[in-house]
Amino acid sequence: MVISDTNFYGLQRATLLDIKNKKTEELLFGSRYFFFSHNILVTQRTNHTIIRILEEQLEKTITGNFQYKPFVKEGKMIFYERKARQVVIVDNSLKEIASLENVEMVRFDEELPSVSFIIDKKIYSIDLKSMKKTKWGSADQVKWMGNLKSELITLQSMNGTYHIGRYAKNNVARSIPLDMPQRFYLDSLLLSSVELKNNRYLIIPLKKERLSKKEKNEIFYTHQNHNYKNPFSQMAVYDLKNEIWKRLPNVSDEFAQQQFIDNRETILYYDPSKDTLESFINARYEQSIELDFGGRKRKIDNVHALPENFYFDPISNTMIYYKDRRWRIESIMKNISREIPFERPEYFISEVYSGLSDRPSGKVYPTNLSSKYIITDEYDLFLVDVVHVTVKRLTFGREKEMVFSIPEPTGLGRTSDSHWDKEVNIKVDLSKKILLKALNKKDYSSQLCEYDVKKSELKIREETGNRIQDIYQVGNTIVYTMESYQKPLSVYTLQNGVSTLVYQSKGVDQQELVNLKKEIIRYEVNGKKYNAALLYPAHYKANTTYPLIFNIYERKSKDILMYQIPYLFDTQGFNIMHYVYQDYFVLLPDFDYEVENVGRSISKSVDAIVEKLTTNKNIDLNRMAGVRAFIWRV
Numbered sequence: 001m002v003i004s005d006t007n008f009y010g011l012q013r014a015t016l017l018d019i020k021n022k023k024t025e026e027l028l029f030g031s032r033y034f035f036f037s038h039n040i041l042v043t044q045r046t047n048h049t050i051i052r053i054l055e056e057q058l059e060k061t062i063t064g065n066f067q068y069k070p071f072v073k074e075g076k077m078i079f080y081e082r083k084a085r086q087v088v089i090v091d092n093s094l095k096e097i098a099s100l101e102n103v104e105m106v107r108f109d110e111e112l113p114s115v116s117f118i119i120d121k122k123i124y125s126i127d128l129k130s131m132k133k134t135k136w137g138s139a140d141q142v143k144w145m146g147n148l149k150s151e152l153i154t155l156q157s158m159n160g161t162y163h164i165g166r167y168a169k170n171n172v173a174r175s176i177p178l179d180m181p182q183r184f185y186l187d188s189l190l191l192s193s194v195e196l197k198n199n200r201y202l203i204i205p206l207k208k209e210r211l212s213k214k215e216k217n218e219i220f221y222t223h224q225n226h227n228y229k230n231p232f233s234q235m236a237v238y239d240l241k242n243e244i245w246k247r248l249p250n251v252s253d254e255f256a257q258q259q260f261i262d263n264r265e266t267i268l269y270y271d272p273s274k275d276t277l278e279s280f281i282n283a284r285y286e287q288s289i290e291l292d293f294g295g296r297k298r299k300i301d302n303v304h305a306l307p308e309n310f311y312f313d314p315i316s317n318t319m320i321y322y323k324d325r326r327w328r329i330e331s332i333m334k335n336i337s338r339e340i341p342f343e344r345p346e347y348f349i350s351e352v353y354s355g356l357s358d359r360p361s362g363k364v365y366p367t368n369l370s371s372k373y374i375i376t377d378e379y380d381l382f383l384v385d386v387v388h389v390t391v392k393r394l395t396f397g398r399e400k401e402m403v404f405s406i407p408e409p410t411g412l413g414r415t416s417d418s419h420w421d422k423e424v425n426i427k428v429d430l431s432k433k434i435l436l437k438a439l440n441k442k443d444y445s446s447q448l449c450e451y452d453v454k455k456s457e458l459k460i461r462e463e464t465g466n467r468i469q470d471i472y473q474v475g476n477t478i479v480y481t482m483e484s485y486q487k488p489l490s491v492y493t494l495q496n497g498v499s500t501l502v503y504q505s506k507g508v509d510q511q512e513l514v515n516l517k518k519e520i521i522r523y524e525v526n527g528k529k530y531n532a533a534l535l536y537p538a539h540y541k542a543n544t545t546y547p548l549i550f551n552i553y554e555r556k557s558k559d560i561l562m563y564q565i566p567y568l569f570d571t572q573g574f575n576i577m578h579y580v581y582q583d584y585f586v587l588l589p590d591f592d593y594e595v596e597n598v599g600r601s602i603s604k605s606v607d608a609i610v611e612k613l614t615t616n617k618n619i620d621l622n623r624m625a626g627v628r629a630f631i632w633r634v
Contacts, residue, residue: 002033022502036070060094069108074128080106109147136167146196181248183209190233193419200241205233208254237293247294261422262314265293282357289332301330301337311364316371318386322360325349329386347377354595367428379403401441407471437468443520462499467561485560486516523608525592531557532589532609538581547623548585555590585619
């Protein structure tokens with residue numbers, strides 16, 4: 001594990017943590033770190049990249065600002081320097097097995113796997129398993145290229161027209177003119193969005209031509225913002241097998257949006273420019289689903305495009321979506337929509353923008369079981385069968401004010417290089433025990449738990465007064481990190497029921513940290529319970545009074561779950577540790593925000609908190625101030 005540390009004081013340091021042997025080693029600070037395997041670390045720094053085999057203490061340095069592309073299964077690391085036009089291939093013994101100079105273009109393909117490149121207008125590819133090099137032929141004005149299993153595909157610009165080049169392994173090459181639909185063109189700036197799908201389909205971004213000066217302009221009134229000044233790229237799909245367009249944008253598609261929402265060629269389509277509502281927070285659009293790369297189109301009931309508002313199940317062709325403050329399921333083929341029968345559906349309403357944004361409070365997680373999903377609310381997890389439309393509650397945290405959540409460790413989430421793919425949450429394996437973290441809203445203590453779906457059993461594996469942040473499963477060992485108020489990052493391992501500290505940061509100056517006092521004040525407004533974190537002065541004495549400063553902005557009590565250093569010129573405008581070390585009481589309250597009565601509800605919150613504070617004789621309420629400007633949208 002690499003732990004990097006930067007702050008406003010100019011500190012830049014990095015530590016390599018050997019979890020197995022519980023050892024640490026200072027590293028040269030880099031802009032990025034990658035583990036090619038458990039034993040190979042890649043450090044990217046300005047003007048050079050360092051590759052290390054950790055256990056053998058072998059090291060290799062490559063000079064230049066290289067882009068890094070790993071092929072782990074093949075044991076190959078590829079480094080590409082665009083400005084120097086250089087490609088270097090290194091194996092897992094740090095042997096440089098290929099070095100290419102004067103590279104005009106390069107393309108990586110993880111599925112085949114291979115790297116294709118052009119040198120002196122000649123196209124080559126290297127099979128990264130066998131390292132066999134293939135020469136495909138010569139080509140000029142290549143703007144994009146990609147590999148199929150049996151041929152190489154290019155997009156070439158010839159006399160203002162794009163052509164598809166097809167290169168077979170028998171050195172036979174063909175050029176096919178790419179006939180553009182009327183009033184659409186391929187913008188050269190969008191070529192990075194061209195993709196190959198399913199070893200057959202070429203996804204090409206097209207743009208609608210702008211009106212010429214001779215054509216009549218239109219004046220219309222709209223809620224649109226500046227985003228609609230220039231046309232958006234539109235998805236076009238070319239079938240390489242039949243050499244025809246499979247999907248083309250509509251003539252009216254100027255600002256329409258399309259994205260793949262599964263791995264089975266399903267496209268979500270909507271046009272945000274036709275939005276007639278004033279909400280830019282979570283606007284409502286008329287949407288449709290296009291199956292088989294646009295071959296079959298169906299209107300759907302879902303109206304929101306935010307990723308957290310919907311999830312598509314490709315096996316049952318079912319859309320799971322959140323609309324009008326309710327989770328629903330729609331059968332796309334039957335156009336039948338049903339509400340998911342949660343016992344208390346109102347618990348899934350997000351508090352963002354006072355609950356008016358029509359966003360859910362939780363997420364949808366796919367599982368390893370067909371058509372089974374975990375949907376979370378603010379506190380708990382629920383297992384939903386989208387075929388039988390049934391719900392099983394897995395955790396019972398709301399009654400105890402315990403917030404259960406599925407950990408999504410930093411750097412391990414699902415990412416995609418695709419311009420067109422919708423990002424999804426991590427997949428949960430229900431055949432194994434599910435790791436969960438739980439946060440107690442009463443005092444912000446936390447737990448690390450395991451949930452056994454088969455036995456419907458929850459076990460607490462670890463409890464702490466600090467916030468558990470990231471959780472990783474490494475074989476039979478659980479690695480987790482913690483951080484909280486005045487307690488910087490610490491790393492623990494949990495094995496055979498024993499929790500062991502393997503790393504503890506000492507903060508910015510590497511000295512022992514002062515043990516600062518804090519408390520959570522619980523108060524009630526309009527029948528709802530809220531928290532306010534009260535931080536005591538750094539040099540607190542029981543017989544002395546101190547001034548109090550508020551931070552007034554949304555709900556701030558959870559700020560104590562993060563470690564901060566004192567810094568007056570904090571970019572957020574209010575650094576709590578600065579005032580703590582200046583011997584202020586600092587109050588971080590969660591205010592009540594009543595729709596259409598925001599000012600009044602804040603005033604009630606302040607009155608309720610001050611009444612609680614009167615019992616603390618160390619606070620001088622005559623020296624009390626609230627800090628922070630704010631804007632309310634209701």
